Amino acid sequence: MFSDFIKSRYKDIFGSKAKLILKEFSKEPKKCIRINTLKINPKECLRRLKLKGFFFSRVPWSRYSYFIEKEPKAVSATVEHLMGYFFIQDASSLLPVIELAPKRTDVVLDMTAAPGGKTTHVAQIMKNEGTIVALEINKNRMDSLLSNLERMGVENTIVLRASALKVKQLGLKFDKILLDAPCTADGTMGKNQRLRISLTNEDYLKYSRKQKELITAANAVLKDKGVLIYSTCSLAPEENEEVVEYAVNTLGMKIKELKTKRYLTPGMTRFFNEKHSSFLKKCGRVLPYQYHTQGFFLAKLIK
Numbered sequence: 001m002f003s004d005f006i007k008s009r010y011k012d013i014f015g016s017k018a019k020l021i022l023k024e025f026s027k028e029p030k031k032c033i034r035i036n037t038l039k040i041n042p043k044e045c046l047r048r049l050k051l052k053g054f055f056f057s058r059v060p061w062s063r064y065s066y067f068i069e070k071e072p073k074a075v076s077a078t079v080e081h082l083m084g085y086f087f088i089q090d091a092s093s094l095l096p097v098i099e100l101a102p103k104r105t106d107v108v109l110d111m112t113a114a115p116g117g118k119t120t121h122v123a124q125i126m127k128n129e130g131t132i133v134a135l136e137i138n139k140n141r142m143d144s145l146l147s148n149l150e151r152m153g154v155e156n157t158i159v160l161r162a163s164a165l166k167v168k169q170l171g172l173k174f175d176k177i178l179l180d181a182p183c184t185a186d187g188t189m190g191k192n193q194r195l196r197i198s199l200t201n202e203d204y205l206k207y208s209r210k211q212k213e214l215i216t217a218a219n220a221v222l223k224d225k226g227v228l229i230y231s232t233c234s235l236a237p238e239e240n241e242e243v244v245e246y247a248v249n250t251l252g253m254k255i256k257e258l259k260t261k262r263y264l265t266p267g268m269t270r271f272f273n274e275k276h277s278s279f280l281k282k283c284g285r286v287l288p289y290q291y292h293t294q295g296f297f298l299a300k301l302i303k
């Protein structure tokens with residue numbers, strides 16, 4: 001099922017919790033929908049889907065997002081989905097946008113945007129006002145980003161196919177930045193079975209290096225006192241705490257308390273037998289067995 005490397009790595013990092021995490025990774029996470037209030041009110045959307053036999057329970061941290069408890073047919077194959085009344089995403093991945101809390105007047109940068117789960121959520125909270133600049137480097141993923149923006153009725157977003165590493169060339173500064181970084185995705189092993197055996201130590205180190213480059217690029221275009229949310233769907237300290245520690249200690253950013261912290265496991269201050277900064281407690285992790293989601297990490301930083 002899981003490679004020896006993953007088993008011993010998880011035991012090393014998570015101790016007694018490792019068993020629970022890997023057990024949860026042996027099954028698919030709960031499916032969740034975020035209702036798109038740009039197009040429909042949540043009550044009406046739920047009413048329509050319940051008539052088709054779907055059952056839901058509320059996601060504790062979002063007023064317009066629901067776990068699917070009974071799915072008589074694929075929810076993606078409903079008219080409501082095609083109409084852009086909801087977006088299917090992991091419940092944990094709602095958290096970075098909730099923490100970003102974009103205002104209707106903000107200029108927001110989504111550094112690594114495809115397929116647009118978070119860009120469309122940002123637009124929803126901004127009520128299609130203000131401006132979002134969404135960057136994506138990969139051509140195929142760009143297509144899915146564009147079609148999701150269209151389906152969800154997003155109108156306040158400029159989409160550029162570009163490397164976020166070169167964002168400074170735009171000559172813009174941003175009130176808020178979301179860096180939902182490319183990562184090993186090791187928190188998605190429940191869904192992505194291949195990762196259970198394919199991940200290597202090199203993968204973690206390679207992504208950690210890339211994430212530090214991306215957060216450096218983000219810091220350079222963030223306004224003074226601007227907010228940066230850093231997130232990954234990885235549970236690895238190299239891709240998470242280490243990147244945040246770099247942002248604080250090397251780039252001079254400040255870490256802030258997460259307002260959703262009651263749902264989260266605090267960041268780690270000791271890993272791989274080394275002590276790290278105590279401020280890392282302010283980061284948050286969603287361990288997959290807590291809410292039957294994928295594994296996720298986030299942190300809020302201020303310039």
Ligand SMILES: C[S@@+](CC[C@H](N)C(=O)[O-])C[C@H]1O[C@@H](n2cnc3c(N)ncnc32)[C@H](O)[C@@H]1O
Nearest residue numbers: 112113114115116117118137138163164180182
């Ligand atoms: C974790 S995914 C983003 C998911 C997206 N935020 C969402 O919620 O739907 C990371 C994305 O970063 C893109 N990416 C990787 N390197 C990049 C770079 N240098 N500049 C811009 N995008 C990049 C990948 O192609 C991938 O689509």
